[in-house]
Amino acid sequence: MPINKIVSSFDEAVADMFDGATILVGGFGTVASIATCLLEAVYRKGVKDLTTVSNASGFGADVWKLQGAPFPEDMDILVRNERIKKAIVSAPVSALYVNNFEQLLRAGKVELEMVPQGTLAERVRAAKAGLGGVYVPVGIGTVVEEGKEKKVIDGREYLLELPIKADFALIHAHKGDRWGNLVYNGTSRTFNPTMAGAAKVTIAEVDEIVELGELDPEHIITPGVYVDRVVERPKVYDTGDTEITDKQALESLKKFQDDVKKATDK
Amino acid sequence: MSENLLEKEKLDRQVMALRTAKEFEDGLCVNLGVGIPMLASNFVPAGREVIFHSENGVMGYGEITLPGEGSLDLVNAGGQTVHPQPGMVFFGHDESFAIVRGGHLDISVMGAYQVSEKGDMANYMIPERKIGTIGGAMDLAVGAKKCIIVMNHVTKTGEFRIVKKLNYLPTALNCVDMIVTDIAVIDVTDKGLVLKEFAPGWTPEEVQQLTEPTLIIDPDCGEITLM
Numbered sequence: 001m002p003i004n005k006i007v008s009s010f011d012e013a014v015a016d017m018f019d020g021a022t023i024l025v026g027g028f029g030t031v032a033s034i035a036t037c038l039l040e041a042v043y044r045k046g047v048k049d050l051t052t053v054s055n056a057s058g059f060g061a062d063v064w065k066l067q068g069a070p071f072p073e074d075m076d077i078l079v080r081n082e083r084i085k086k087a088i089v090s091a092p093v094s095a096l097y098v099n100n101f102e103q104l105l106r107a108g109k110v111e112l113e114m115v116p117q118g119t120l121a122e123r124v125r126a127a128k129a130g131l132g133g134v135y136v137p138v139g140i141g142t143v144v145e146e147g148k149e150k151k152v153i154d155g156r157e158y159l160l161e162l163p164i165k166a167d168f169a170l171i172h173a174h175k176g177d178r179w180g181n182l183v184y185n186g187t188s189r190t191f192n193p194t195m196a197g198a199a200k201v202t203i204a205e206v207d208e209i210v211e212l213g214e215l216d217p218e219h220i221i222t223p224g225v226y227v228d229r230v231v232e233r234p235k236v237y238d239t240g241d242t243e244i245t246d247k248q249a250l251e252s253l254k255k256f257q258d259d260v261k262k263a264t265d266k
Numbered sequence: 267m268s269e270n271l272l273e274k275e276k277l278d279r280q281v282m283a284l285r286t287a288k289e290f291e292d293g294l295c296v297n298l299g300v301g302i303p304m305l306a307s308n309f310v311p312a313g314r315e316v317i318f319h320s321e322n323g324v325m326g327y328g329e330i331t332l333p334g335e336g337s338l339d340l341v342n343a344g345g346q347t348v349h350p351q352p353g354m355v356f357f358g359h360d361e362s363f364a365i366v367r368g369g370h371l372d373i374s375v376m377g378a379y380q381v382s383e384k385g386d387m388a389n390y391m392i393p394e395r396k397i398g399t400i401g402g403a404m405d406l407a408v409g410a411k412k413c414i415i416v417m418n419h420v421t422k423t424g425e426f427r428i429v430k431k432l433n434y435l436p437t438a439l440n441c442v443d444m445i446v447t448d449i450a451v452i453d454v455t456d457k458g459l460v461l462k463e464f465a466p467g468w469t470p471e472e473v474q475q476l477t478e479p480t481l482i483i484d485p486d487c488g489e490i491t492l493m
Contacts, residue, residue, distance in 0.1 A: 028322045028323075028359075029322075029345060030322075030338060030341050030345050031338070032338040032339050032341075033322075055359075067338070069338065090399075090400060090401055090402070091399040091400070091401040092399060093392075093395075093397055093398065093399050094399070095392055095398075095399070098395075102395075102397060105397070114399075114400050115400070116400050116401075116402070116403075116404040116405050117321060117359070117363065117400070117401050117402040117405060118362075118363030118366055118367050118402065118404075118405035118409070119404075119405070120359075121359040121360045121362070121363050122360060122363065124360075125360045136367075137367070137408055137409075138367065138404045138405050138408045138409070138438075139404055140408075140438075140439065141386075141436055141438070141439035142404065142435065142436050142437065142438065142439075143435055144400075144404065184356070185339045186324070186337065186339035186340040186356060187320070187322050187323055187324050187339060187340055187341050187342075187356065188338075188339045189323050189356055189357070189358050190322050190323050190358065190359050190362075191358070191359045192358065193358040194358045194359045194360045221358070
């Protein structure tokens with residue numbers, strides 16, 4: 001039987017998500033790199049007490065709508081709806097303003113484990129690569145070293161950093177095929193290929209599903225073996241002269257325009 | 267500390283960035299932190315080819331685009347859209363930090379709240395909020411071959427920022443090689459802090475008054491040169 005990892009909806013893609021799950025969320029800070037539709041589906045699913053692993057804790061949809069992002073949700077959808085019990089994150093707060101995560105933290109409603117960005121990437125990669133841990137030179141003499149084994153190798157001090165094991169990885173790619181092979185677009189790659197395959201179940205949200213064989217084997221970034229499910233975003237239509245026929249796209253466009261209006265009226 | 271030294275004219279952000287960019291030798295790979303460091307990308311000396319690395323997975327990108335132009339799929343670590351240019355390459359996060367941590371980055375330029383005479387540096391904890399974001403700062407401080415800190419020499423109220431011992435939580439120990447401030451350029455060496463250059467109108471003695479550790483005055487110490 002042909003392998004087919006394609007699922008038809010975001011809700012179906014996260015149907016087995018459960019309370020207390022540990023989820024890796026790919027991307028960086030900017031929304032273009034994030035699996036926004038999957039995060040919305042996780043929110044709709046209603047799961048709580050999640051442990052999330054991500055680079056940042058989100059800016060919120062309003063910020064991205066104003067920049068014209070067609071899929072504007074980021075980690076903030078799980079933060080502001082208080083679905084997170086513990087966040088393992090590299091950049092939890094902003095120097096520019098007090099974000100929703102900082103407010104929850106101050107209210108004692110979420111637990112924080114802050115990890116240097118490169119160490120976060122390597123701990124995730126260790127889980128994916130079947131390693132028991134990695135010795136990392138970053139964090140010596142700082143809060144990061146607390147409670148960790150130290151080892152001197154060739155005269156330099158290292159900390160033993162343990163793999164982060166997760167139940168789900170939610171990643172965003174540009175194109176994918178039914179085997180789960182993925183390519184990315186520009187700087188929207190970030191943590192996505194690092195996290196692919198680092199959880200029991202990896203779910204890829206793609207801009208476009210293509211036929212098997214269409215992706216150049218020399219250019220595939222994530223081999224399909226790391227990916228369990230592939231789900232395609234609704235097509236985004238030019239809002240100019242093009243007539244929009246897709247019902248879902250029309251609805252999301254209308255909602256988007258209303259939201260932008262609301263946000264700009266504030 | 268003398269009140270009038272606080273009011274004395276200092277270098278502005280653009281000039282600090284210009285002085286920093288003088289360090290970008292031909293062919294080097296450089297990572298720029300947010301703030302004044304990012305301005306330095308505008309001042310690469312003519313005729314030099316410098317490759318900029320951004321932690322979000324790109325090397326060899328071009329200048330920042332005008333607002334509203336550019337693609338959200340091509341941004342620097344501060345989320346600003348940048349221009350593509352020939353030779354540019356994208357990579358995932360593990361690769362990005364293998365470049366940083368593995369010593370493949372020649373220079374990392376960052377801002378900081380404090381630097382100690384041993385080159386310890388604090389820049390992630392926001393002092394007034396007692397909270398902060400580590401992000402890539404610890405990796406960049408430890409991993410780059412040369413770490414340059416660009417910051418104002420003292421706080422707005424005149425407190426030392428170049429100190430004997432940090433009183434903020436450190437980002438990394440013994441990591442800073444050079445400090446560019448609004449009144450001086452200082453090298454961090456095994457022997458101590460060496461004053462190399464001072465701003466026009468300033469004297470080494472005045473720079474010392476705004477610096478907690480004792481400065482070693484370099485025999486060639488003189489006014490800041492930008493080219």
